[in-house]
Amino acid sequence: MRYEDAGVSIERANALVEWLKGTVGGGIGSFATRVRVPGGSILLSTDGVGTKILLALEYYGLTGKEEVMENLGQDLVAMVSNDILADGGRTLHFLDYYATGRLDGRVASVLLSGVIKACRKVGARLVGGETAELPGMLPEGVFDVAGFGVGVPLKRRFPAVRPGDALVAFPSSGFHSNGYSLIRKIISSRGLDITRPYRETGSRRPLGDLLLRPTRLYARIGREMFLKFGAKRGAHITGGGIPENLPRALSGREARIFWDRIRTPRFMRFILEVGEVPEEEARRVFNMGVGFVFVVPKRRLKAVLRRFKEAYVIGEVV
Structure with missing residues (x-):
């Protein structure tokens, strides 16, 4: 779908x-x-x-x-x-x-x-x-x-994006606030009951609880990333997914994305599989478990990953 x-x-x-x-x-x-x-x-x-x-x-x-x-x-x-x-x-x-x-x-x-x-x-x-x-x-x-x-x-000037800069991802809480027309279509066409849990989601909570988790607020993380760790740009991964949102943070440069590193929660995968959503389509519609991406100088990467245990690298500027 x-x-x-x-x-x-x-x-x-x-x-x-x-x-x-x-x-x-x-x-x-x-x-x-x-x-x-x-x-x-x-x-x-x-x-x-x-x-x-x-x-x-x-x-x-x-x-x-x-x-x-x-x-x-x-x-x-x-x-x-x-x-x-x-x-x-x-x-x-x-x-x-x-x-x-x-x-x-x-x-x-x-x-x-x-x-x-x-x-x-x-x-x-x-x-x-x-x-x-x-x-x-x-x-x-x-x-x-x-x-x-x-x-x-937060600052008067931000450093230029350069080849070798790391793309550091912070997880989403779920689908956040995008793609729900497709999610609702999948629910209705496949007869899913949002009031009950599904074993395939890896959770005992009802499906509705998982799908309606609130969008994460990244403000506190972001202030620290920009002011302490020298992040150059940020990308809020919303409608259009990583393919359409990340380029807006790269100042015209290209990026290499390591798609095999993306950590998509099981309940999100459940919806995609039940709905038979092609992988390429899913990447262009949903955040796939990545809510925000920062462009970070390579020399600051280790410090960032030590400070934020949930953060991980999903690519690099080329």
Whole structure:
């Protein structure tokens, strides 16, 4: 099964982005957008959680587990703050947009609690937002959220990417917030029950718990990587996977990826195998277990791997 089978085209999205870049000219960054202001510059980013919301609503309706709604709040902050981090910044301020067909105060408050908690974890403040009740536009029981972040660069300058630099990966918690249209298609077409565990996942937890793990927040790791270990660039591995996100961090250079080193969690492999997703397609849709990649000078590599036991090398700049 492919992403197109679930109604999503990466090519159409990429074409729209390229058109937009050509229309507005320069200024659109690799992950976040850097804007010059009096006294320096700021980094801006916006993102959403996508159709992971629909799976969360289904699971919430079946189980009543409110933590899945709170997790969506962290997803929202992570999608924005991780992008700002990828461009060498830290998030200071966050705003949200919550749109729904009919406002469920309990669901909204739990989700926004997750936003507030996640903001605190990355050192940001929720400073505003908009709640829109849109009957006739969105069906009752459905909502969508978007987040907007403002950050500042951690450093004035970052070293140039050079051949021999190492690509250091930090694991994801799972699928994070991308590819859920395909995941939902696999679940429905293969008759999977998200309320029960599957032995093949290597976990005793229900499948829904695994699929709805919140997106990791890499802000604290990133600050240390950039300020202490001299990381040159970062790549937030989201839609498009490693093949489409990593090049945005390489300043035009090429990379050699050691795909056999990628550590994909068993529950992610379970979904890919049940859905008969071709490996090449999976790599272009999902993070495959890698949530963030830093470009690190080779001379600092040993120190990084000593400091962060979960980190590992997945490639090098060539």
